[in-house]
Amino acid sequence: MxxxxxxxxxxxxxxxxxxxxxxxxxxxxxxxxxxxxxxxxxxxxxxxxxxxxxxxxxxxxxxxxxxxxxxxxxxxxTDLTLSHVSNAFLDLFQTNTLSMAEVAQVRMFIEPEVARLAAINFTPAHAQQIDEAEAREHGTYQSLTDQIACLTTVHKVLANICGNQFFEAIVRSMLKITAEMVQKVVPDPYALHGPGEHIQLIKAVKAGDGPKAEAEMHRHLKDFMISMVKLEKEYRQQMKAQP
Ligand SMILES: [Zn+2]
CATH class of the missing domain: 1.10.10.10 (Winged helix-like DNA-binding domain superfamily/Winged helix DNA-binding domain)
Structure with missing residues (x-):
């Protein structure tokens, strides 16, 4: 052969x-x-x-x-999966090729649309998945990594329900980047995003209300992303001092 x-x-x-x-x-x-x-x-x-x-x-x-x-x-x-994409974007962020301002801009653009699509696609079969994700936020956390994972599960579930794998990969990559920064810079992620902040968003998705879900995601992300952009300077300094 x-x-x-x-x-x-x-x-x-x-x-x-x-x-x-x-x-x-x-x-x-x-x-x-x-x-x-x-x-x-x-x-x-x-x-x-x-x-x-x-x-x-x-x-x-x-x-x-x-x-x-x-x-x-x-x-x-290896099993080629969309996590390849997520890791590639994290590499670009860590090497300062991508800035948090750029990540924030894309997140603000994509995630409200993801929420809108999730609301349109929502069926009762998704209810358990989304309720469990919400409940995870209020549990006890094993570590900072676990805490971040618990507080971001709703975003991952919505990206999954939205029905577009490419959107899901992009959302996951942006969550990885955000988690990387929170882990390096903020000892208490509550300062940025506590449990229960997705309740209105989840309500809109479950009601199948696309425009409301879109607006709720936008409202939810706005202040958070501003804080993240402000934190980037500190993150870059830490990366320089201790890569
Ligand atoms: Zn959130």
């Missing part, structure tokens, strides 16, 4: 990377399956081991492969 073309250019590792990536995206190598060994790939591509290793490393860094050690180890194709 001929899977790959021999490499003749100087950017050998990049060419190997592209061919392997294409074969993953086209489903030749499905998620969970193991790539041929380094030796086999060396023979297929007619390049050195170093070139194969470099290409594998590039695929690992871009999230297509995970390397397992020991018996049965090797390069395995």
């Amino acid at each position: 001929v899977l790959f073309k021999p490499i003749k250019t100087s950017r050998a590792s990049e060419d190997v990377f592209v061919q392997l990536k294409t074969s993953i995206l086209s489903g030749t190598f499905k998620s969970g399956s193991k790539l041929p060994s380094e030796r086999e790939l060396t023979e297929m591509f007619e390049v050195s081991r170093g070139v194969i290793r470099e290409a594998i490393r590039m695929l690992e860094l871009s999230g297509f492969l995970s390397i397992r050690q020991g018996h049965g180890g090797g390069a395995y194709v």
Whole structure:
């Protein structure tokens, strides 16, 4: 079986990377399956081991492969999910390529629409999911990370109910960025967003009232995002001092 073309250019590792990536995206190598060994790939591509290793490393860094050690180890194709997107945006925020002002602007634009769509799509089957998310806010928290997770579950549930996976991925990425900042800068997230703040929003969604849900989400986010933008300076200073 001929899977790959021999490499003749100087950017050998990049060419190997592209061919392997294409074969993953086209489903030749499905998620969970193991790539041929380094030796086999060396023979297929007619390049050195170093070139194969470099290409594998590039695929690992871009999230297509995970390397397992020991018996049965090797390069395995990862399950491509939309969390790739979330992590990529978090990287951009951490490296100061994206600012909180930009994140806030997108969040203010997208989340009210997500709430509107969630209200339109809401069916009684979603009630339990949304009620549990609301109840989680009022429980006891194991840690700061847990506290942030509990206080943001409603946002994740609405993004899920809205019925657009791309919106959901964007919302999740913005929540990750916000959580990153709160964790680094604010010891008490209550200062920004306490439990029970989504009650009016949830009411509108459950009533299937799209415009009301949209307005409630906008109202809910407005002050919060202003506080987040103000906090960014402190966050950048902390990142400089202790990356
Ligand atoms: Zn909220």
